[in-house]
Amino acid sequence: MFHYICCMSMNLKVEIDPRSGFCFGVVKAIKRALEILRAEGKLYCLGQIVHNDEEVKRLQDLGMITLTHDEIANIYGQKVLIRAHGEPPETYELLRKNGNEILDATCPIVLKLQGRIKQSELDGDFILIYGKANHPEVVGLMGHLNGQGVVFSNFEDLDLASLPDRVTLYSQTTMSIEKLYAVRQKLEDSGIRVLLKDTICRQVSGRKEEMQEFCRKHDVVIFISGVESSNGKVLFESCLEVNPRSYKISGISEIDSNWFRECRSVGICGATSTPMWQMEQAMQMIKSL
Ligand code: SF4
DSSP states (O other): OOOOOEEEETTEEEEEOTTOSOOHHHHHHHHHHHHHHHHHSOEEEESOSSSOHHHHHHHHHTTEEEEOTTGGGGOOSOEEEEOTTOOOHHHHHHHHHTTOEEEEOOOHHHHHHHHHHHHHHHTTOOEEEESOTTSHHHHHHHHHTTTOSEEESSGGGSOGGGSOSEEEEEEOTTSOHHHHHHHHHHHHHTTOEEEEOOOOOHHHHTHHHHHHHHHHTOSEEEEEOOTTOHHHHHHHHHHHHHOTTEEEESSGGGOOGGGGTTOSEEEEEEOTTOOHHHHHHHHHHHHTO
16 A cells, blocks of 8 residues: 655645555565564564664564574574574574574565575576675575575676676576676677576566656755665665755654755655655654744
8 A cells, every 4th residue: 555645844845755665575564563563562673674774673572572683592492583684594493493483574585586596506506696795585595505606796806807708697586687787798798608597586676767756856865874875875876866955864853954955845755764754754853843
């Protein structure tokens, strides 16, 4: 369900992008967490459930306890949620060994990617993953490959001399689709044959055009996203491409009234990990300026 909210403060029109907000993978993970929290008042989650500090805090206030990977070795007999990014197989093994109940909220798109990449490895492919080595989704993927793939986030970081003449190219789901295709082109220009498996999530790339249309309509754009959110970085670049008066914030305390000088309309949008309530909060804040 899309929310559409628009208000006028003095002569300032403020509108929330109806297509911004949680993707279905995040909705599913948070719904699962809330079911347990409402019933039991306590739930462990491995890593931040979503790359948004304020939403994490809201859930922590309801009883969610966020664990680091180092901490799970000491957790026994608990309910532990695996977030949408997924995990490597050893995480499941360790949690089960310690008698924990796993609530697996890995996004179906990530699960499919894990399956495809594993099959690719069994087929003997040389696997490249375009993504960030320390991103939890990529850590999970590498776990399914027993560390056999090569991860890179910049073409320039690749050691071309060490690559075979044929590679299979995958991507972290939240990378820029244009950059993925540019990487393929550069590899091919270097004489390497590329079998591209376009595994970019359309919940991110599909938003670009509509978000840009939204940003063009407004004098100023406020984009809300957690600092760690990959799709937040990609989508914010899309805003800036069409509206140089776009500002990225992670919370409403960062809003600066100077941004709204000679401004008649403000658009508020966000990443797939940005809750609607946070965009509504920003709207109220701007209204009150
Ligand atoms: S961005 Fe896509 S892959 Fe990632 S959690 Fe959302 S729906 Fe799933």
